[in-house]
Amino acid sequence: MNKVLKSVLVGAAAASMAFVGVGAANAAPVGSGSTPDIVGGTKAPATPWAVQLIFQQDGASYGCTGEAISAEWVLTANHCVDGDTGMKVYYSNSTTNRGTGIAVDQFYSSTNGDVALVHLSQAKNLGSYPALADSYTAKAGDQAVIMGYGHRANGANADGLYQANVKVLGSSTDAYDGTAVHIQGVNGGANHGDSGGPIIIGGKIVGVASTVDAEPGASTTGKANYANLTDSRQWISDTSGV
Template identity: 70%
Template sequence: MNKIFRSVLVGAAAASIAFIGAGAAGAAPVGNGGATPNIVGGSKAPATPWAVQLIFQKTGQSGSFGCTGEAISADWVLTAGHCVKGVSGMKVYYSNVTPASGENIAVDNFYSQPGNDVALVHLSKSKQLDSYPALTDSYKVSTSDTGLIMGYGHRANDAVADGLYQAKQKVIGSSSDTAGGPAIHLQGVDGSANRGDSGGPLIIGGKIVGVASTVDSLPGASTTGKANYASVTNARQWIKSTSGV
């Protein structure tokens, strides 16, 4: 069974639970099976102001949870639908360093697309960036494609990441997200998605075509794990009508 991959943070440190973090990876030698200071493959991402951290509380649960998101305008952030389910409060952090620190803005509303693991969060005050990522209008799944995933998720053997990481993944077909909507099925080329990467972007052809929804299984220290990224194409009209982006 596929698993969603949000991560839970207790105090300032991240601790793993049964949920799995969506999408990023970082340079990690795989070998002795012990926790390493490197993520599950990939590399440290360059400064990416629009790649944000979502830190939130859930009704009836203790501690704080973390997901990855994409600032798509001064007022809106794109993420996974399961990252906003049952949330009682959320802050968006614009630092690419973990644990989340520095400038943050509270969220004042959440919107989820029915039947798709895609969500939008609205900021309580505007945050203007120099640029924003492009969203696809009509990506068609092709097994000849290779994309880039990014996120703040755990590294090899669930070691906590120190910032934003990225990895290459190849498209291996179509699949379903955790809400039952269409998804892009991926396999790691040099890195795997892990806990805390939920909502992170899949970038193909310079545009975001998916957001991290589930992994097929926890990657451990494998750099070739499989993941399912909810289709942005399927959500594109809903994103436009909700956010104007």
Template identity: 55%
Template sequence: MTRPTLRLAAAAAGTTMAFALAPTAGASPTVDKPEYIVGGSQASNPSVVQLVFTQDGGQYGCTGEVIAAQWVLTARHCTEGSSRMKVYTSNSTTNPGTPVSGDRLVNSPYGDVGLVHLAKPVGVNPMPMASSYTAQRGQTGVISGYGLRANSRQSTGLFKANVTVLGSSTDAYRGRAIHVQGINGASNHGDSGGPLVINGQIVGVCSTGDTADPGSNIHAGSNYSNITGHRAWIRQTAGV
């Protein structure tokens, strides 16, 4: 089954809306629209952070998760070719607070996974990562991210939603991914790099969506890069 590989990054809040570029399998980069969590509920977790950065001449936003004192896990399409990375832990998009700079961006060679090294620790508890995970249809998990809500309504902060696993798929860079469908909410542009948590551990990061614009469809599907194939690389790079 062929699905559109739509990068789920977004133009940063407070800036003129711009479009992000996403690699598609076997094709040149294409243009897509910004997306964010649809449905779900507001969340509080300082370990799930906002990323704001410059890329392709515009300012964009993604989601990331703290995995060590000075390391954030996110999507490769949020780190590749990016600069001026700022990391916020406030969970608020209207009053994000003072950022910590990302002083090193590293891209996984195995798919849509990236790492941000922080100039100083952000002082929040790291989120645990699974050592390995195989997509099992019917399992449930939790996704989270920042940005616009259903039908492009502005978000005030971090939102989370429950999803069910449909099986395996591929991410924006042809790496292994976990195909999920929303139960009470779904990912949308801007959730890029956000975590898929199953049994209390990160198993994937948000990469692409099944549709360009889910509108208010809380059951929309998306693909989360499976971090299993990246774990040795993450240990070597970040020490965790």
């Protein structure tokens, strides 16, 4: 079974995020030793638009990755908002010093796969925002970059945002049966905590992290499925104006 990418946060000081299984409502607890995040890869440069989402589902605290696409809107995965009772967005690339979060006042879910938008209760202006691709057709061999927060290999805590180089294998399916971009790690792979995090091709975000094919442990060549934004792109524009 594929694994989706959000995590349970244990305790107020816990800052790790994780993938959970496709079709599963639960997540592995932080510190369990089985919930690594981007494995391998490198520390990402300062990326103000790459945000942390901390939220409540079924009485537990979870975390995901998101992309601020305007002063009021954040893009993420649908499974990160499905059933939420509260969410805050943190504009820090540090998982140990997130600063003050901004509350979310509305959740919006695409009808085309594992894609969602959240609306901030208070605008946060950044100097620039990432570009979203108008469309993307998965092509085997395409080179891409993924980014996300959470644990490292074998459950070690990450101190911030990491990125990895990956290659496209072709098309696949995300956690909500939408079209996904199937990828494999080159120098690092996706895992717990990257849910909603971006896959970037040609300088544009073409999808968000949805599931992994299997628990990667310490493997840097794991396979994952990123919800393709193509079928949701008009909806994103209509909803957010982006």
